[in-house]
Amino acid sequence: MRKCSLDKINLVFAEIAKSSALYLPVDQNDGSAAYKKWEEGTVWSNALNTVRSPKDFFFPQTEDLMKFKTSGKNIEIIDTRSEAEDFVVFGVRACDVKSFDILDRVFLSEHVDSFYGSRREHGVIVSVACTRPSETCFCKTFGIDPSESAGDISAWKTETEIFFKANTQKGEELLNKLSSLTEECDETVVNEQKAKINAVMNKLPLKDLNTEAFGGGKTNEFFNSPLWDELSQTCLGCGTCTFVCPTCQCYDIKDFNTGNGVIRFRCWDSCMYSEFTKMAHGNNRLTQKERFRQRFMHKLVYYPENNDGLFSCVGCGRCISKCPISMNIVKVMKKMGGAVNE
Amino acid sequence: MNNREETLIPKLGVITDVRIDTPDIKTFRVVTPDGKKAFDHRPGQCAMLSIPGVGEAMFSITSSPTNEEYMEFSIKKCGCVTDWLHQAEVGQQITIRGPYGNPFPVDDVFAGKNLLFIAGGVGLAPLRSVINYCRHYRDRYGKIDIVYGSRSKDDLLDYQEIIEEWSNDAGVDVHLTIDNPQEGWDGHVGFVPNYVKELGFDTDKVAVLCGPPIMIKFTLEGLCAIGFEKTNIYTTLELRMKCGVGKCGRCNVGSKYVCKDGPVFRCDELDELPAEY
Amino acid sequence: MQKITREQLIEKAVSLLADGTVSCVLGWSKGEFDYDVTPALFNNEEELKANFVFNDFCGVNFSKYLISKTNKCDGKILVFLKPCDTYSFNQLLTEHRFDREKVYAVGIPCEGMADIAKVKQICGDGISSIAFDGEKMAVTTLYDDAPVMISTADVLAERCVNCKSKKHVAFDELMGDEGEVIDSNRFDEVEKLEAMTPDERFAFWQNELSRCIRCNACRDVCPACTCEKCVFDNPNSGVENKSPANSFEEKMFHIIRAFHVAGRCTDCGECSRVCPQNIPLHLLNRKFIKDMNEFYGEYQAGAEVGLRAPLVDYTLTDIEPGEVFDRGDSDA
Numbered sequence: 028m029r030k031c032s033l034d035k036i037n038l039v040f041a042e043i044a045k046s047s048a049l050y051l052p053v054d055q056n057d058g059s060a061a062y063k064k065w066e067e068g069t070v071w072s073n074a075l076n077t078v079r080s081p082k083d084f085f086f087p088q089t090e091d092l093m094k095f096k097t098s099g100k101n102i103e104i105i106d107t108r109s110e111a112e113d114f115v116v117f118g119v120r121a122c123d124v125k126s127f128d129i130l131d132r133v134f135l136s137e138h139v140d141s142f143y144g145s146r147r148e149h150g151v152i153v154s155v156a157c158t159r160p161s162e163t164c165f166c167k168t169f170g171i172d173p174s175e176s177a178g179d180i181s182a183w184k185t186e187t188e189i190f191f192k193a194n195t196q197k198g199e200e201l202l203n204k205l206s207s208l209t210e211e212c213d214e215t216v217v218n219e220q221k222a223k224i225n226a227v228m229n230k231l232p233l234k235d236l237n238t239e240a241f242g243g244g245k246t247n248e249f250f251n252s253p254l255w256d257e258l259s260q261t262c263l264g265c266g267t268c269t270f271v272c273p274t275c276q277c278y279d280i281k282d283f284n285t286g287n288g289v290i291r292f293r294c295w296d297s298c299m300y301s302e303f304t305k306m307a308h309g310n311n312r313l314t315q316k317e318r319f320r321q322r323f324m325h326k327l328v329y330y331p332e333n334n335d336g337l338f339s340c341v342g343c344g345r346c347i348s349k350c351p352i353s354m355n356i357v358k359v360m361k362k363m364g365g366a367v368n369e
Numbered sequence: 370m371n372n373r374e375e376t377l378i379p380k381l382g383v384i385t386d387v388r389i390d391t392p393d394i395k396t397f398r399v400v401t402p403d404g405k406k407a408f409d410h411r412p413g414q415c416a417m418l419s420i421p422g423v424g425e426a427m428f429s430i431t432s433s434p435t436n437e438e439y440m441e442f443s444i445k446k447c448g449c450v451t452d453w454l455h456q457a458e459v460g461q462q463i464t465i466r467g468p469y470g471n472p473f474p475v476d477d478v479f480a481g482k483n484l485l486f487i488a489g490g491v492g493l494a495p496l497r498s499v500i501n502y503c504r505h506y507r508d509r510y511g512k513i514d515i516v517y518g519s520r521s522k523d524d525l526l527d528y529q530e531i532i533e534e535w536s537n538d539a540g541v542d543v544h545l546t547i548d549n550p551q552e553g554w555d556g557h558v559g560f561v562p563n564y565v566k567e568l569g570f571d572t573d574k575v576a577v578l579c580g581p582p583i584m585i586k587f588t589l590e591g592l593c594a595i596g597f598e599k600t601n602i603y604t605t606l607e608l609r610m611k612c613g614v615g616k617c618g619r620c621n622v623g624s625k626y627v628c629k630d631g632p633v634f635r636c637d638e639l640d641e642l643p644a645e646y
Numbered sequence: 647m648q649k650i651t652r653e654q655l656i657e658k659a660v661s662l663l664a665d666g667t668v669s670c671v672l673g674w675s676k677g678e679f680d681y682d683v684t685p686a687l688f689n690n691e692e693e694l695k696a697n698f699v700f701n702d703f704c705g706v707n708f709s710k711y712l713i714s715k716t717n718k719c720d721g722k723i724l725v726f727l728k729p730c731d732t733y734s735f736n737q738l739l740t741e742h743r744f745d746r747e748k749v750y751a752v753g754i755p756c757e758g759m760a761d762i763a764k765v766k767q768i769c770g771d772g773i774s775s776i777a778f779d780g781e782k783m784a785v786t787t788l789y790d791d792a793p794v795m796i797s798t799a800d801v802l803a804e805r806c807v808n809c810k811s812k813k814h815v816a817f818d819e820l821m822g823d824e825g826e827v828i829d830s831n832r833f834d835e836v837e838k839l840e841a842m843t844p845d846e847r848f849a850f851w852q853n854e855l856s857r858c859i860r861c862n863a864c865r866d867v868c869p870a871c872t873c874e875k876c877v878f879d880n881p882n883s884g885v886e887n888k889s890p891a892n893s894f895e896e897k898m899f900h901i902i903r904a905f906h907v908a909g910r911c912t913d914c915g916e917c918s919r920v921c922p923q924n925i926p927l928h929l930l931n932r933k934f935i936k937d938m939n940e941f942y943g944e945y946q947a948g949a950e951v952g953l954r955a956p957l958v959d960y961t962l963t964d965i966e967p968g969e970v971f972d973r974g975d976s977d978a
Contacts, residue, residue, distance in 0.1 A: 055857070057924035058767050075771050078923060079859065088859065093378050095421035095464075102421060102462040106378055138614040141373035159789065161771035162679055230788055232678065232774060246623050250643040261685040261711060263866035267922050270861045277618035280377070280611045281886075282422050289421035293377075298618060300862075302879055306609035307448030311622075311645050321645070325621065332624035348762075351863045351920030352706065353682035449881075 028217065029202060029209035030190045039189075039208055040065050043115050046204065047151070050084065051117040052077050062116065071118060075161050076343065080273035081116050081123050085146045086130060088270075088295050092142070092280065095289040108141065111149040115201065119154045121176035122166045122343040126273035127152070129341070132334050133276050142293075151197045154178030156224060163344030165233040165357065171341060173228065174221035183217045190217050233342075233357060240364035243332030249324060254362055259319035261352050266297035268355070269322070271345040277303075298322050323359045376614055379419065379464035380407050385439065387459055391524045394491055395455055396431065396443045399465060407465045410434050412475050412499040413605060413633045416467030417613045418442065419450065420457075426450040427610040427628065430468070431494040433501035443494035443526055469613040471633050473499050473577065473603060482575045483511035487588055489561045489580025490519050493526045495605050495632075496579050504538060511540075514570065518546040518561035522554045544568060562587035569595070576602040589636060599636040606632045606646055622646050648778075649755050650822055652700040655726060658752060658821065659698070660691050662724050668750050669721030672711060674704045680776040681762045687715060687723075700726075701778055702798055705759040705806075707916050709734035710869040716748040723749050728756040729825055730809070732816040733912035733948030734869035739816075740951050741910070743872055753814035755822035758798070758806035763924065765801045769794040805915025805928055808832035815949055832913070833936045835929055855897045857923040864917040864927055870907040870947075877902070904930045909938060909955035912948040941965040 031039065043049045049065040052072040060074035062081060094105040127147075134143040154176035157164070166173055175181060179198035183190045191209065193199040202209075228234065241249075269275040279296035282289050296303060298321050304312050312318050330339035346355040386398035399418075401407050410416070410430050419425030426448070432441035446455045457463075473479065484503065488496050503510045515535065519525045525545065536543045546557040546564045557564055561584050576592055578585050585604055592602060608620040608627045615629030623642035625631060659671045671694065675686035681703040688694045708725045712735075715723055727735060732753060739746055765785060766773070772788035783801075784793040810832055812825025839847055865871045865878065877883045878899065904911075913935060917927040938945060942956035942964060956964075 056853070057857075058763060059924060061857070097421055100458070100461045102381060102464060104379065104381060104464060106375075108375065108378075110372075133616050136615075138376045138616075139373065140377075140616060141375040144373060159771055162773050162788070163771075227772075227788060230774075243624065246641065246643055257686070260687055263863065265861055265863040265866035265920075267861040267863045267920075270859045271922055276616065278612070279617065279619075280425065282419075282424060284422045291421065291425075296617070296619075298621075300879075304609055304619060306607075307451070308607070311608065317645065321621075324623075324643075325618075329621065329624040347678070347682065349922040351867050351916075353677050353684045355682075357678055358684070 028190055028192045028212055028214055029205075030188050030212045030216075031205075031209040033184070033187055033189055035208055036071065036189065037067075039205055040069070040071075040117070041067070042205055042208060043117070043201070047113040047115045049115045049117060050081075065117075075157060075159060075164075076120050076123070076345070078271060078345070078349070080126065080271065080343070080345065081119050082126060082130060082273050084114070084116055084150060085127065085143055086134070086276065086278075090142060090293055092291045092293050095291065097289070108145075111145040113149045113151070115151045115153060117153045117155075119152050119176070119178055120157055120343070121154060121171050121173045122164075122341040123273050124152060124154045124176050124178050125166075125169070125171050125341045126343075129274045129330075129334075129337065129339055130276055132337070151180075151201050152178035153180045153182055153191075153198075153201070155182045155184055156220065158184070158220065158224060160224070160227055160231060161344060162232050163347040164228075164231060164342060165236050165344065166342035167228055167234065168236045168238060169338055169340060169342050174224040183220050185216060185220060188216070192217075236357060236360060237364075238327070238338055238360075241327040241331070241338070241360070242336055243328065245328050246324070246332075249328060249363055250320070252363065255316050255320045258354065258359055258362060259316040262299070262315050262319050262354055263351060264299045264301060264315050264318065265351060266299045267349050267351065268346040269297035269299060270295060271349050273341060273343055273345070274326070274339045298325070323356065323363075326356065327360070327363075376466060377612065379417065379466035382407055382418070382463050382465035384457060384459055384461045384463065387457070390443065390526050390528070391519075393446045394443055394524075394526055395446075396441055396527075397454065397457075398439045398441050399463070400439045402462070406437065406440055408468060410440075410468035411472030412502045413473035413495055414468040414470045415495075415613075415628075415632065416440070416442075416465055416469065417610075418454075419464045420453050421464070423453045424450045425464075425611070427469070427613060429495035429498070429605070429632070431497045433498045433505060435502055435505040443491060443497070445491040466613070469628055471629070471631055473605075473633050475499060475502055479503070479575055480509055481511065483571075483573055484513050485570055485574040485576045486513070486515045486517075487561060487565060487576060487578045487580070488515075488517045489584040490524065491526060492578075492580030492584070493517055494579075496577060497527060497530075499577065500535070504535070504541070507538075507540070512574075513538075513541045514544070514568075514574070515541070516544045516546070516561060516565055516568065518548070518559075518564060520548050521551050522547055560584070560587075562591045566591050566595070572596040572598075572601075574601070578602065578604040599640065602636040603633060604636060604639070606634060608646060648700065648702060648757055650700070652698065654821065655700050655754065656694050656698055659688070659694055659724055662750065663691065667722065668724040670719045671698075671724045672708045672715060673698050673726060674700060674706065679773060681760075681765075681773075685711060687718070701776075702758075702760040702783065703762065705803055705916075705919050707731045707734055707867075707869060707914050709738055710867070710872065712738065712744045712749055713872060716744045719748070722747075724752060725749055726752050726754050727814065727817065728754060729812050729814050730756075730805075730912070730914045732814045733811075733946070734914050735816045735948070736951045736953075737910055737912050737948035738869060738872070740948075740953060741872070750819075751817045753817035753820040753822075755812065755825065758802045758809060760798055760801045761803040761919075764803075765796060768796055768801070803915065804918055804926065805913075808834070810913060810946075816951070832932060835926075836933045836936050839929065839933070851897070854925050855900060857925055858896055858900070859923060860896065860899065861922060863920040863922065865903060867916045867920045868903075868907065869912070869914065869916070870910040871903070877906070900927065900930060904934055907931065908934045909945070909957040910947050911935065912946075941970060 050062045052060040053063040054072045060072040060077045096103040134140040157173040179195045181192045193202045277296045326339040382399045388396045415427050415429045428442045431443045610620045610628045611617045613628045615626035620627035622645050662668045671688040674683040675697045676699040685706045775786045777784040786793040808830045811827040911931045
């Protein structure tokens with residue numbers, strides 16, 4: 028384990044930025060935090076987490092897939108891909124780190140998505156433990172440990188110092204670049220912080236939420252439950268939850284005519300939108316209840332069925348704070364999980 | 370330059386023939402600009418065809434993989450991409466990528482069996498690739514029965530091929546029907562599910578269905594009523610698809626992605642899925 | 647801090663259910679914490695007693711839900727309306743969006759609703775409970791020994807800071823006292839923007855709108871946005887849903903939407919409340935309202951049912967387009 032004093036943090040950032048683009052959470056003028064590119068003078072935010080999750084770095088909201096030029100009956104396909112440049116995302120929380128795992132299983136499975144793949148290879152994650160979890164946090168429900176975030180480098184920040192531990196080869200390489208700014212140390216302070224964090228986790232209001240009722244193979248148990256009517260009653264179908272969620276991965280592919288050719292691009296989409304499954308012959312999910320049900324069944328039943336029981340939720344709590352009508356996965360789990368046990 | 374493989378980036382294809390089959394279905398012959406098949410496929414698989422600026426959509430490959438010269442797509446005119454294709458001319462380039470999806474198990478489950486193909490309307494298109502594959506390797510399969518119906522005589526797809534080739538094959542029986550009586554038609558009149566019941570097949574067959582959802586529903590009921598097991602009935606589904614590789618989430622039903630785990634499903638597998646297709 | 651209590655509201659709802667005036671109730675349902683209230687339909691006394699809440703976090707405007715819920719309830723729906731909600735109610739009736747006969751509206755007084763983000767800015771994350779005590783709220787957190795006392799007036803939602811009216815313009819029954827229209831300063835922020843140079847103003851909006859993630863929460867919650875087929879859901883419109891092809895289109899979404907609701911926006915503020923990125927959308931709408939007041943005379947959408955909005959009506963005293971254009975030039 029290595030450490031350095033927090034007054035040297037800007038030197039650390041400058042050192043990293045010499046060889047890679049560096050991104051970290053920065054306070055915005057409305058009080059929230061967002062990942063921004065580091066430059067001299069950028070201050071690392073103290074916020075617990077950002078509004079938009081770091082999935083943006085690997086799966087951006089929009090990205091061009093390819094270009095076409097047409098003339099008469101002919102088409103020219105132009106591959107506009109470039110290899111991603113090295114970059115470092117600093118200050119990622121344990122929940123968001125886990126979300127990359129979940130996205131990997133989708134994008135890096137057969138027919139590997141080269142756009143995502145290239146970014147994943149060139150990205151280095153420095154994750155930080157959460158010293159002040161929020162009442163909306165429930166990462167432990169999904170087996171995530173906020174005191175030991177699993178990025179390429181795990182970090183712990185105290186009032187005066189910051190500690191680093193490399194977990195992967197990429198992490199080692201990055202840490203080596205900082206060897207002149209950091210020094211060897213033992214794990215005492217870090218262990219104390221971990222204990223404090225775990226103590227707080229045991230006081231959180233959502234600490235008893237568990238996933239026992241859910242998982243693969245439970246489609247029939249939950250699909251026809253009458254509780255979906257009640258839960259989806261006032262859902263606006265706005266899609267905010269899918270956009271702030273670090274694990275939501277649905278996307279759309281669209282063509283944009285620039286007047287000088289066509290760009291085929293990909294953009295985030297939401298299964299909550301009414302047009303998501305609309306086709307020439309009709310729409311297999313006509314009501315908001317069906318779309319609402321699809322999202323939660325996917326996260327709690329379908330995804331685990333295809334991915335060895337891994338749930339497609341990391342307990343980050345963004346849906347809890349951002350839903351306009353305060354519906355969220357916790358309410359769904361409590362209502363549905365409870366119902367089965369009755 | 371990102372040199373990794375990327376399935377979302379298509380190949381170029383060119384339309385070399387357009388055949389008008391019915392008032393709203395045309396069959397397009399597609400090869401690469403240097404005259405070859407864009408890729409090999411297995412019966413029942415699909416490909417994504419697109420026109421830049423118009424859109425991209427998934428179509429089942431109607432020609433059999435044993436056709437080594439070109440691929441064919443029978444496309445019904447009903448939306449943006451299909452409308453555009455219907456007014457395309459020979460020589461028009463399009464993009465093509467694939468093959469995608471789970472094919473029919475022609476080499477394991479179907480081998481040595483009697484086969485019963487039941488199709489309605491444009492649903493014959495995906496089954497044609499299987500039928501022609503089986504006709505090519507004729508001695509690998511038992512008796513072949515084909516029941517095919519459409520709204521009217523003019524809406525029967527691949528009519529020439531059915532009359533001139535399929536009906537004349539040994540061990541292949543073709544039963545055609547149209548929904549309502551029509552002048553010039555002296556064949557059977559009636560809906561496909563009823564016709565199947567009337568014909569009264571033995572259950573020693575593997576059945577393959579494709580057609581409008583309502584036809585599949587009633588035909589399935591009819592087959593089960595005469596003793597077919599759902600484990601011996603196959604069908605192919607259709608949902609809106611965008612990526613074709615099980616990532617964008619659009620065709621996700623239950624724990625399956627229709628583009629990747631399907632579109633071919635066995636009917637007992639369908640029972641496991643929520644009723645959302 | 648609200649003058650009316652949860653118990654009083656439940657009592658009212660229960661008595662109206664019992665005497666058959668209504669068969670279901672649109673109200674606020676409690677969440678996991680004290681501030682995450684979800685709108686819900688209650689069908690009987692047990693459900694009301696178990697889950698109905700009313701506190702400083704009940705900003706939800708039920709008017710828009712009436713469009714879909716009046717079709718779901720057999721009898722009348724009881725809906726509790728705060729003063730600002732009643733304007734949306736009237737506006738929707740003017741547009742024939744729901745059947746008045748199927749609704750029993752009860753006007754309730756409102757002292758302003760709080761914004762949890764502002765509360766968290768004061769006391770940080772980790773709120774375990776909030777108790778309401780007169781003018782203050784006692785916020786207990788996991789990290790402080792004693793509850794943090796916060797004055798509700800300090801954490802009012804943006805739109806409540808400049809409340810335009812405590813008067814209910816629509817109701818079948820009123821609980822509490824009749825209120826007055828307020829001479830608020832709601833155009834102050836707009837005037838500040840108008841005083842900026844075009845470059846400064848562009849930079850301001852650029853900064854705010856660049857955070858937009860096109861989640862459509864603002865459109866979906868807006869009572870004026872009730873088109874069955876929204877232009878942003880239409881693939882042929884060129885400005886379809888989901889993320890924009892470029893940043894120009896991103897800003898166009900908000901400007902287009904502001905134009906579409908101009909004259910029908912009642913300034914209820916829901917758009918800003920729901921925005922996950924805290925974009926002050928209501929400022930755009932208020933600018934339009936201010937302009938229309940100047941061009942076409944003072945007009946408040948939803949003040950009465952059947953009012954003709956300035957942009958769908960023509961009078962001989964309407965401003966000439968040339969004058970509007972000239973004014974735009976002089977701003978430049």
